[in-house]
Amino acid sequence: MRKPGNDRLGETQRRHWQQTYTAHPDMYGTAPSAPATHAAELFRSAGARTVLELGAGQGRDSLFFARSGFDVAATDFSPAGLEQLTAHAAESGLTGRVTTLLHDVRNPLPLPDDSIDAAFAHMLLCMALSTEEIHSAVAEVRRVLRPGGTFVYTVRHTGDAHYSTGIPRGDDIYEHGGFAVHFFGRALVEDLATGWDLREIHPFDEGDLPRRLWCVTQTVPWNT
Structure with missing residues (x-):
């Protein structure tokens, strides 16, 4: 059961992202993120055809996956972000390859069991989510x-310059400029890999601060 404090923070973050996407179309640009280009290579080598992106936002990575030949299910909790994604997909002739789903990651995914080949989440898991929700x-x-499916995700970690600064929200969550971030320790990454095959934990930097992140790759065992 989610705690009331977590629900309030989550709703505040939803409104903040909605306002941000509305005020700043293409705030991250249209080029794919470096983790998305890395993930696409892994997905292709694994023979994936379908990709689920969690926290797709305005869609720069979802559209890249679609241009790369994957069928994409793009989820986000911001209608504004998904509306912009849908418009860009139409402009690029990718409507047939991209499906959008309005979805809060704190709730169950509206997808059947064993229905997707690969999944991607760039900084979604390090949003204002409790450890339990993650x-x-x-x-x-x-x-x-599906068995053998690949999950690539990125998170800011406790080596980041913003860790333990800003407004503390508990559970290693700190807020800066209205954006709440859950900073990951190595133990959390390893705990999340329980029942998976953990393939890689790759450190990288992004942005001007820079943000310090891990790119994590784990796969569903074939014998499940």
Whole structure:
């Protein structure tokens, strides 16, 4: 059961992202993120055809996956972000390859078991989610992935310059400029890989601060 404080923070973050996407179309640009280009190579080598993106936002990575030949289910809790994604897909002739789903990652995914080949989440899991909610979200990804399916996700970690600064929200969550971030320790990454095959934990930097992140790759065992 979610705690009332977590629900209030989550709703505040939903409104903040909605306002941000509305005020700043293409705030991250249209080029794919480096983790998305890395993930696409992994997905292709694994023979994936379908990709689920959690926290797709305005869609730069979902559209890249679609241009790369994957059928994409793009989820986000911001209608504004998904509306912009849908418009860009239409402009690019990718409507047939991209499906959008309005979805809060704290809730179960509206997808059947074993229905997706690969999943991607760039900084979604390090949003304003409790450790319990993060575990539930990853369990949902595992449920919808087929055996052998690949999950690539990125998170800001406790080596980041913003860790333990700003407004503390508990559970290693700190707020800066209206954005709440859950910073990951190595133990949390390893806990989330329980029941998976953990393939890689790759550190990288992004942005001008820079943000310090891990790119994590884990797969569903074939013998499940």
